[in-house]
Amino acid sequence: MGPVVRAFDSSTVPATYAHDENGERIEWMPSATYRLWRDVGLRGYGPDGLPSGRFRGGWAACNATFSDLMVRTGLRLTEQASVTVFEVPTSIALGGYQRFWLPGVIAKNFSSRWVYVPHSTVQEVIAYVEWDRAEVVEQARAAGRYQRLNIDTTSGYVTAVRVPLLINGVSAGLTFMPAASLVMGGVEPQHAGSVSGLLQTVQQLAAPSDSQELTAASRRRTSSTS
Template sequence: MPESRWWVRFASDQLDRPSNPLPFVEELPQWEPGWLAREGVAAGTPFLLSPAFEYDVELNAYFTNYLVTSAVKTQEASARDLAGFLTFLWRAREGRSWRDATEDDHRAYLVWRRRDPRGPRVSGATWDREVATVNQFYWWALRAGYVVSHPIPQRMSRHRPVGGDWSMRRARDELRPATYSHDANSERIVWLPPAAYRRWRDIGIRGFGADDLPREGFRGRWAARNATYCDLMVRTGLRVSEQSALSVFEVPRDRGLGGFRRFWLPMSIAKGRSARWIYVPPSLLPELNAYADFDRPEVIEAARAAGRYSWRRPWVVEDPQVPTAVMRIDGLVHTVEVAEMDAGQRKQLLVESAGGVEPAAFWLGETGMPMSVSAWKQIFRDANTRCRHAGVEVTCHPHALRHTFAVVTLEQLQRGHIDALASLNPEQRRHYTRIFGDPLDWVRRRLGHRSVTTTMIYLHALAELEMHTRMKLVPDDWDDVRAELAEAEAVVE
């Protein structure tokens, strides 16, 4: 019998079945390869199959119609979170349909996800994300008329409406899920001081020992590439999904110009469509060039020899000086600017060069193929394991490097900002602020945040850092002056 869970699969522009392997797929005689593409479903769009491998048209309209303009990662995360709730209905609630889910079902799901010793015991932040996903889906299903009630208990978010205008749109604006957690600490961020980051990188990524010397027996062939990748993240604040999608047309490689090199992160690969300038420190250019000049060509040559770039219907940049992708099908020529291609399309993008075609993706794996986000996350996990085995208590995940960039950069800017303003009169200060702006807003733009409110979490990290530094100035064996004052007051009395 097949595993009793809802399956998340993705539409393919070639053959649906081979690109989305399913156990027991031979039990599905109606599954016709390519039918989603012929229905106009874009390649990469997620869809759900029931434990009986049934495709529910109304359920999947949420992905094929409603979420179709959302970011790829948003669509994928929504599909997985929704599949989790539907799987619970199937397994623990007697195979209940998503159309018949009740508030009792959702409360039972809460207990299992967060409190049941046999459950996954997810964090408050994870639970809140899952609730938001299911909540959005059911508001959509209510509007579409696919369900008659919302299974997530709601409460007033601001104020009760006056009068009888209680439309569904207003309900969505005024209500919020009552089952959100109360322990998701949004102000706590994980970041590494520069010295701690370098120690994690050298031991975990480069394979050094706890004595900071190269360790015998370490076989990390791609340690230099991985260290360069991490250095670029921690010095620019790029997300792992954004940095992994960079092409050879974006990563700066010019030498000898001095100062920071900047490049434009296009909207197509920036999370939340937050296109922005990325500033690369000059100290990173030698490492980026070393990877691009030596490690990258080596794996490309091996991949060409193995015939790994014989892709079906690839996009090809025929002139490396003009970043325009071309696809030729049945005598027709289709073109698109590389800057407009998303992460999925870039993985299928080739560039004509003197030695033949090669991937446009900048970061390549040992097989010469573009590195996936999951592969980079595994590299971080392996690095944490090496640090643990070396007895070094420091761990890191990709987003921690983004936090590190934000905290360190904000501290540097704040320090320079205060020093500059201290020597100016009020009129000069106003002029300085108009030209150079506010450090917090500068960091906001570098991170791609829509609102400075989101960026303000890093101010809490600076406040905590300041307090931590002050506490370090007081030795543990230092007498508490408050006790001395209390004794003096007792003598006076």
């Protein structure tokens, strides 16, 4: 695949690696190696740069754009998975870097911030929106998926779904940040990265069960009121 730079190589400087890695072996992928991995693994090209007939993946452009956006902007996986086309730049404008605002509710540790996207990645996002995403939306419309999602607002939808979601959002905003501050406040600086990752993992593991309970409750409520 190509050369790999290790954190303990003599050619690196302290700014190029995490200070809390505790002696673990950390490997960095150079840009040329990343592009080769992306083209072969996600786009379906061979090492010679030509399309491979053995590739069995789907939506290659979408996957490659997702990977490029995350690599070029430094977004976390959970952050980028929550971003919609209403937030990312979808026009060339004047070229160069473009920025969009990452809301705190989807940012790690509620760290809302500006995210800067290079011109080449903006072009990839635009191509994805105009081609791959448009095709998926058209297929969903033809299959009637949007019609099945159409809910009568005069039913118990407001009280069964919207109100619980509002309460959940307000309570999350009032509890997550103080809880995170309480947990991280007593952590030694050299362990801050590990504890922060553990905290995020626990939150992510708890979220699916909460969502399932809310979905089940809303279904019971809407079925009883219909």
